[in-house]
Amino acid sequence: MRQRLRVGMVGGGRNAFIGAVHRLAMRLDDQIALVAGALSSDPENAAVSAAEIGIVPERSYADYREMARVEAMRSDGIEAVVIVTPNHLHAPIATPFLEAGIDVICDKPLSTTLTDAEALVSLARAKNRKFVVTLNNTGYAMVRQAREMVAAGELGRIVAVHAAYIQDWLTLPIDAEGQKQAEWRTDPARAGQSAVLADIGVHAFNLASFVSGCQAEQVFADLFTAVPGRRLDDNAHVLVRWTGEARGTILASQTSPGHYNDLSVRIYGDKAGLEWSGLRPEELRFSRHGEETRTLVRGGHGASEESRRVSRMPAAHPEGYIEAFANLYRDAADIIRAHRAGEAVDAARAAQVPDVVDGARGVKFVAAAVASSSAGGAWAPALFP
Amino acid sequence: MRQRLRVGMVGGGRNAFIGAVHRLAMRLDDQIALVAGALSSDPENAAVSAAEIGIVPERSYADYREMARVEAMRSDGIEAVVIVTPNHLHAPIATPFLEAGIDVICDKPLSTTLTDAEALVSLARAKNRKFVVTLNNTGYAMVRQAREMVAAGELGRIVAVHAAYIQDWLTLPIDAEGQKQAEWRTDPARAGQSAVLADIGVHAFNLASFVSGCQAEQVFADLFTAVPGRRLDDNAHVLVRWTGEARGTILASQTSPGHYNDLSVRIYGDKAGLEWSGLRPEELRFSRHGEETRTLVRGGHGASEESRRVSRMPAAHPEGYIEAFANLYRDAADIIRAHRAGEAVDAARAAQVPDVVDGARGVKFVAAAVASSSAGGAWAPALFP
C-alpha cells in the first residue's frame, strides 16, 4: 500500500457544511491522512473540532499562518492543505501555504476577485506547486465519460453547450433570518460580487467547460435578486459564446421551488448530442443523429475506460456525490504524491483534475457576468488568458 | 346536437403536413364540418386533394379570393376559414375572408412582418370577426390547469419563466437537399426574418406567456445558424424580461440530436414552482416551497375544473397532441358559433383560445429578438401594445 498523502485542513469545524463532505471524500479510498488542522478561527472551536475528528492537539492550530509555518518544518508535516472556508479567505490562506512549499486543495470559487485569482495562478507556477480546485462534479464517472466522448469527436463539431444549476433553498429570506450558510453566501464581503454565481454558477460553468472542452469567450448576463432585501443576486441567466463556434446558456437559481440541487449539462454537435444530470449521475443520454437515444450507465455496457477506472461498484449499484468527490481526491492524491516524489505526473490523469487555472477561469466568468449585467446590456469578454 | 360549424380550408393539400393535423383535430369532436377548400395553389392538386377528403367539386377552389367571394354569398357558405399555408401567406389570405365577414382560424405565426400583424389586429376589430391563432399547445389539459394555478396565485409572485422548444430535424442541411418542409421554413421569403423563432420559438414564447400570464417587455437574443450555408437561423437563445418582475429564457433549437419535439415550460414563484413538458403532456409537476413535489395527472386526483372540462379520457389513458389541438378547435367552434349567433361569448372560455392579439405578440417577439440579435447586443422592447 502506497503511503497516504498527509494533509491538513483550514476551515471545516463543527457546524460547517463542506468540510465534513471533504473528509468523507478523502477517507473513502484510504489514500489520504488528515493529520493537522486550523478548523476554526475560534480557538476553542478549533480544538474541539480537531479532537472530534482525531487530530492530535499539537497539530490543531488556531491560526492558519502558524499552521503553514510549523507544518512546513516538521519532517512528517503535511504535504497539502485543504481549504474549506468562506470564499473571501481562499486566496489569503492559500498564499502562505504555497510559499511554504505545501500543495493546495481549495474549494471553489478560487477567489472573490480576479486579481486574487491571477496572483494565485502566478504564485503556484512560481513555486511549482500543485493547486487543485474542488470543482467536484468533474469527479462523476459519467461526466468523465462525456468528456472523453466529446474529445474523441463522437459529437462532431460542437454547436451548443448549456448548463444549469437550480436550487430552492433561498426561496425565502432565510439569510435575513440568520441562517448561517445563507448569511455568508449572500454577503458581498465574504461571497464576492455575485452570490449565485460564486456558490453554484461556477459549478455549472466548469461542468459545461470540462465536458465540452470549450472556454467562454463572451458572456451576456442578466443577474437579479428575486427575494426583496437580499444583498446579492440569487438568479443568473447568462448567454455564452464559447471558443470555437458553440453558443449556449448558463443558468443558476437558488429560488426555484421543486429543485434541491439540480445540476445538468447538455451538449450538441453536428453528429450527436449528450446530456447528463446530477440527479441521475449514473446515466448519460447519448443520441447519435439519426439513431435512437442510448442510455449509457456507469459500469455498464458502453462504459468507457476512464469511467470504469473511477468506478468502485458494478452498474446500477448507485455511486453518488461522495464517490465523485472521492474520485477527485484520489486523483489529487496521486498527482500530488507523484509531483512531490519527483515522478512524472500522468498528463491525462492531471487533465481530469481542475487546477488553479480552471479555478481562475471560473472567477473570470463571474467577473465578466457581473460586468455585463451591471452595464445593463453588453457582451463582456470572459476568456482567462 | 348543435349545428356543426361550417369551415373551409386554405392550404393543406396532399403532402402538406399541418393541414392534415388540423383536419384530425377538427374531426375528433364532430363540431365542425369541412365543406370547402382552396387546398393548393396548383389547381389540379387542389381538386384531387379536395376529392380525397370529401369536399364536393363545386366548393373546391383554385384561388382563395374566389373562395372568399363565393362562399360569402352562399346561404350555406363557410362561417370560418382555416389557413394552413406557409407563413408569408397568412396575412394576404386572412384579409379577404375577414372583409367578407368570415371568421378566421389561422396557423402560427400570425404573419412574417409586424406591419401585417398590426393590420390584421385592426381589421379583425373593425370587422368584428373572431380570429383564432392555432398556438395549439394551449389546448393541453394540463397546460390549462397550469394557467389556472398561476392565475389563482398558487405560485405567489412570479419570479422566473422559462420555456424551450428543442428539435433535431434540421441537424443536417436537408433544406439544401430539397426536403420541402425544411426548404420553405428556412427561406426568408416564406418563413420571415427568423426560421427557428417563426417555426417553433413562437410556440415556446406563447406557452410561457399563456401559463404565466406575463408578456415580454424586453428581450436580448443570440440567434445563430449552426448549419453552414443555411439561409436563416436554426437556434435562438433569448433572455426575457417579463411584465411584472419575472425574468427568464426562451430557447429554440432545430439542431439538437436526441430531441424530436421537446417543448417545455418552467415557472417559479415565491410560493411554488411548476413544470410541464410536451413529452409527458398528461402530467404537471407542482412543488409548493417546503413540500414534496406532486405529480398532477390529467383526469386524476387534483385535476382542476378546466382540465377536466377538456378531458375525454380517464387519467392515464393518455391524450396527446391531436386531443390538445382538438380542444382548441372545440372551443373555437363554440366561440365562433356563439359570436355569429349574436350570443354572448363566455369570457373565461374565450381567454383560453389564442386570438389575433396573441398571434401579434408572437410576431412582435420574433421581430424584437431579430432586432436585438442584429444589433449585436442590446435589449430590445418586445411588448405588443
Add this chain to the structure above:
Amino acid sequence: MRQRLRVGMVGGGRNAFIGAVHRLAMRLDDQIALVAGALSSDPENAAVSAAEIGIVPERSYADYREMARVEAMRSDGIEAVVIVTPNHLHAPIATPFLEAGIDVICDKPLSTTLTDAEALVSLARAKNRKFVVTLNNTGYAMVRQAREMVAAGELGRIVAVHAAYIQDWLTLPIDAEGQKQAEWRTDPARAGQSAVLADIGVHAFNLASFVSGCQAEQVFADLFTAVPGRRLDDNAHVLVRWTGEARGTILASQTSPGHYNDLSVRIYGDKAGLEWSGLRPEELRFSRHGEETRTLVRGGHGASEESRRVSRMPAAHPEGYIEAFANLYRDAADIIRAHRAGEAVDAARAAQVPDVVDGARGVKFVAAAVASSSAGGAWAPALFP
C-alpha cells in the same frame, strides 16, 4: 375516398363510458359512419342518446334483435355492429347479428363463460363473418413495433414474458356505495367469474400474448378481494407457463393507490429485452444484451414500417389512447370492407387485429385462473384449442 363502413352500436348511451370512447376512435380517421343504434335498453334513453349523436330516429332501436333484423333488410343497412354493453350481454347480442350476416366489433371480454366464447367462435366461422374484439392496446404503434421485433427474432429465444395492469379506482368500496361503473363490474351476474381479470386482466394477458407471440399453456393464480364485502375479486397474481419455454406473470389490481391505468409488458429473450408502458406509450425500451438500452420513439429514428403505418403525427407530438383505439378501428374497417367486398384481406394486416379467437383465449385465461385459484393451489390448463 373509399366509402365509409356503416356501423350500428349496441350499448353506449348517455352516462356509459366505453361507448363514447369507441365513437371518438371510429371518428378520428373518417372511415366509419355510425348510422344506427340500440344505445340503451331503456327506450327513452336510447332515443335521446341517439339524437345526441346524430342517429336518425328511425334507426334508433329499443331492442338489439329488432335492430339486427331491420338493418339486415335495409339496402343501406349496417355492415357491422359495435357491442359496448356490460360483459354478460356480449354473446347474446353478437349472436343475432352474426346470424343476420352482420360483422361484429365487440368490446372485451368476449363473454363471461367459456361456453359462450366457444359458441361465438363456431358461429363466426360458420357464418364466415369478421369478428373483431377491441383489445385496443394492440393498436399502439409501439406495441405493434414490439410485436414485429419479437417476431423478427430480435429478442432471440423468449425466456420470460410479464404483463401487469394496475389501477386504484376500487381502493374504496365505491361499488357498495352505488357507483355505477364499479357496481356492474363487480357483479358476478354481469362481469363473470372474476371482476379484475374480466375488466383489466384480459388486457394485460392479451398484450403479453400479442407482443410475445406466446399463448398461455398453464396458469397458477392467486385471486383475492382486498376490499371487505366486495362480491368479486379485485386483485389477481397469476404465474404463467407460456407456449415455448417462456414463463412469466400476469398481475392485475384495482386497489393500488398511485396507479390510475398502469398497463405494462416486459419480454426477455436470450438476445435482448424490451419493455413498454401504457403510461409512456410512445416509447419502447429495447436492450440488446451487451449493449446500452435504446429508447425507440414512435415516428422517430428506428421506428419500424408497421409503427410508421399507424402513426399520424411526427415523433414526440404524442399520440395516445384514442389514436391507438382508432388504429384498431381503421384496420377493422379495412378488413371488414375488404371481406364484404369479396376482396382478399391482407393477412399481415389481419393479424394485427384481435379476433374472436383472441377474445376466446382471454376468456379461457380467466376461466383457468379462476379454476386454479379456486382449487387452492394447482396449475390449470389455459390453452384455447
Add this chain to the structure above:
Amino acid sequence: MRQRLRVGMVGGGRNAFIGAVHRLAMRLDDQIALVAGALSSDPENAAVSAAEIGIVPERSYADYREMARVEAMRSDGIEAVVIVTPNHLHAPIATPFLEAGIDVICDKPLSTTLTDAEALVSLARAKNRKFVVTLNNTGYAMVRQAREMVAAGELGRIVAVHAAYIQDWLTLPIDAEGQKQAEWRTDPARAGQSAVLADIGVHAFNLASFVSGCQAEQVFADLFTAVPGRRLDDNAHVLVRWTGEARGTILASQTSPGHYNDLSVRIYGDKAGLEWSGLRPEELRFSRHGEETRTLVRGGHGASEESRRVSRMPAAHPEGYIEAFANLYRDAADIIRAHRAGEAVDAARAAQVPDVVDGARGVKFVAAAVASSSAGGAWAPALFP
C-alpha cells in the same frame, strides 16, 4: 471520538467482489478499524491481500479457525468478524467466532441450509452475541423512511406487497465459460439449492419484509433455468401470502437484458401506496388514495427523522449503494460496541439492522420456494418460527 470497533475479515481477498465493498462501507464513517483477516484460503493470496489493505502480517491468518482462536486471546483482539465468503462457508466460519465470544457481521444468505440457519440462531442466542446479516438495502435512507411510514399506519391495512430483483449478467452461459463470480454462484455445492434466490432473491424478499413489516406465511414458486446447461435456476417467480392479509410476488431474474441491478418494492394499503427503486434510491413515491403522487426525496421536504439520521448529504447530492451499506455498518458498530460495553442497545436502532433471525427467514424463504417448485405446484409454508 468513540473508540473504533475492531474487526477482522474472512474472505475478501484480491479479485473477490463483495469484500472490497464491505471495506469501503466500513471506512466511510470511520467507526471501524479492520485489523485482522483470513482473506483467502490460499495462504499466499491471504498474505498479499492483507498487506495491500494495511493488515499487519501477524494478524493475517491462513485459517479462520486459527484467527478466531488467536484473536480471542489478544487484549486488542477483534470484537467482530466480517464474513464475506461464498454462501456455503458462512455457517462453518461464523460458528467458531461465536463460540470464541466474537460478534459476527455476515453477508447474505445466512447459510445454504435451513439446518445451519437454525443452528446459528440458537448459537448466537446461547452465546449472547450480536449477529448482523448484511442485507444491505435496509441501509438506504428512503427504505428506512418507507418502513417508518408503513409502521406509522400511513398506508392503512396492507393489501399487497411486491418486490423484484432483476439482472442481466447471467443472460449468457458465462458460468460455463469460467467466469469466477458466475461459477460459484451457480454451483449447488457453494450457492445452495437455488442460485437466483440465494444471490438476489433474498434481497428482494428481505426488502419487502423490512418495509412492510410482514413475513411470508406461504409461497408458491416457479423456479426455472433460462440458460441451457446451467446447474441451478436463474429465474424465480414466486407468489407470496404474507402474514396479515396481504399477498404479493417476489420476482428474481439474472437473465433479463436491460437490467443491471434492478431492485424494487411496491406496497399498497387501503389508505396509500408507496414505491421505491434501487435505481433511484434517493426517492420514494408516495400516493395517498385520492391525492396526487408525491415524490419524497432524501434530505428534502417531508424526509423523516430516521431518514435524516442516516443522511450525510443535502437533498439531491445523491447518496448511493456504498452510503447505504455504510449506514448498516455504522449502526452495527454502535450496536456491537454498546452490547460489548454492557450498555443497553437502543431497540429502535437495533430493529433497523437485520440480524440472524432475519437471515434465517431468508433461508427459510429459499427453502420453501424450492420445495414448492419441486413439488410441481403446491403452496409451501414459509414462516420461520
